[in-house]
Amino acid sequence: MEFFLQLLVNGISLGFLYALSALGFVMIFKSSSVLNFAHGELLAIGAFLFLVLSSWANLPIIVAFAFTLIGSFSLGFIIERFFLRRLIGEALIEVIMLTVGLSIMFKGLLLFIFGGDIHNYRQFLPEGLSITWGSIGIPSVYVASFIIGILFLILFGFFFKYSSQGIYMRSVADNQPAALSLGVHVRRVFALSWAIAALVCAMSGIVLGIINGVNVHELSSIGLKVFPVVILGGLDSIGGAIIGGIIIGLLETFTGGYISTSLREVIPYIVLVLILMVKPYGLFGLVEIERV
């Protein structure tokens, strides 16, 4: 029973991390329908930027955090402006391969600068955050990631529901020509969504970096883990991403705990194929009915 509970807690914490890293992905997909294969690298760039600013340049944590967010916001903007914008209206395969190319390029660059080793942040989270409950312990980072996740979910909920930019984004996602004809600045919406997504990625990357240490390979492989998560939840639903993340996290820890550790890495993809066959638009995704 205790083993079960520990697995449950681990699974939910892991799932929350997945959900947190999937948020940026969903942001981009929701507004511009771009499948971002460079997602893991965006996480890694954010994490490394924070590493450089906080540990190497020794800035205060808050300042380093703020500069990281500003930096990745601009990076997202630049990526959209110089790469993605030229491909608006092009075939899907070209857009996908562009993000694949970006991911390879960023990964090479990060490996070139930082190497393949694990780097660690200096300790800055207060110890009091950790929760102990009988024999089951939740470390403070997980609690922090949980708080950040919830905070962001609420923030984005309000952003999409009430702010004018959020409404523009939803309108563009829903029907691009209609949004254009109603005077929505679609290109600005794309740029903004990439910038915000990169910002969210940086934040998730920092949280992941606090937990596992900052490593290029690990962070970029999480970029691929995002696919089962978002498909399960529905590609365009932020709430769905959270629930999908938790389901995938639980699935992984339970498979790892009870069946076999090697199956753990593939089980999300097996579930992914099954879901795509049964319910292609995920649990909470917008269903587009189209018969061919």
Next chain:
Amino acid sequence: MRKLQFHPCGNFRQTYREEITIFETDFGRMWVLIGIVLLFAVIPFISSAYMVYILNTIGIYAIAAIGLNLLIGYTGQISLGHGAFFGVGAYAGAVLATKTGLPFVLAVPAAGLVTAAVGMVFGVPSARLKHLYLCIATLAGQFILEYVFVQWEGLTGGAEGISVIGTTLFGIDLGNDRVFYFVIFGCLVVMTWIAVNLIRTRFGRAFIAIRDNDRAAEGMGIPIFRYKLLSFAISSFYAGFAGALYAFYMISITPEPFNLWLSIEFIAMIIIGGLGSIPGSVLGAVFIVSLNEILSNITQYLMNVGTSSGVAITIAPLREFVFGLVIILFILFEPKGLAEVWRIVRSNFRLWPFSY
């Protein structure tokens, strides 16, 4: 005897026969013949051992790239699992040769057929899924197949892999690179010929119709799902065929090479070569394999310099950086690929000095 054909000044086609012809002029046919003669009678005898190795790799990858181009470039179904299919072919070939003792001539096509069956299984989601959903489904297929390669130890030998030794073709020992060259390029020529002709048949035209507008294609009476599955099967057959050649050529295979990176390289080949162009796939394979070789030679050279001066040890990742950059530059500046560049160069020569 009919007249020699030259390029007309404009599009004066009057029959469908002219429309689907492969060689527009007799010069095109002549150049292809010259190319084939060079390929088999000159190049293998003047190349160094290292060049022959690179050419063989190019030939194998080109076969797989043609298959992928039939799927992505002609049918419009994106697959991120081509590297894994290539692996399925390699394992199928190796297993058939070692466990059942099938001769090389039969083992390679049989491996292709096995892969075609596997490809059809992963093509089934295309019944319901389009575009990026299909793309993600095939991505999942890639990971699942990779897992099977490592875990099904009874058949694949797990992480240690399988080795196939002493391959012979009609009594000739294929252990020699130069001998294998003829096998690979013989296959490549035949497979290219089949692909080029396939596009002209009703199957090929149905593929193109599905790519251009699937709803209209359905409306015109093309059973879409069957043709999509067929396309998956043909494309996987090519991948499996190439994979089996790879297994016999490399002698021993392990699960590592057949990862997502290989799938991405295949897609890069057809994008850089030109989507929807058979010669483009071959050009793309030439480009990517050469780029890989050049980059690894440069990094190796720099690393040797680096070890003596103690600076540039971590130069190796720059190879990935350049690779990604090349893909991006091609997509941004020449999305139709090398096939288009080749066409432009050719027409510039033809129209010189009066190009318009």
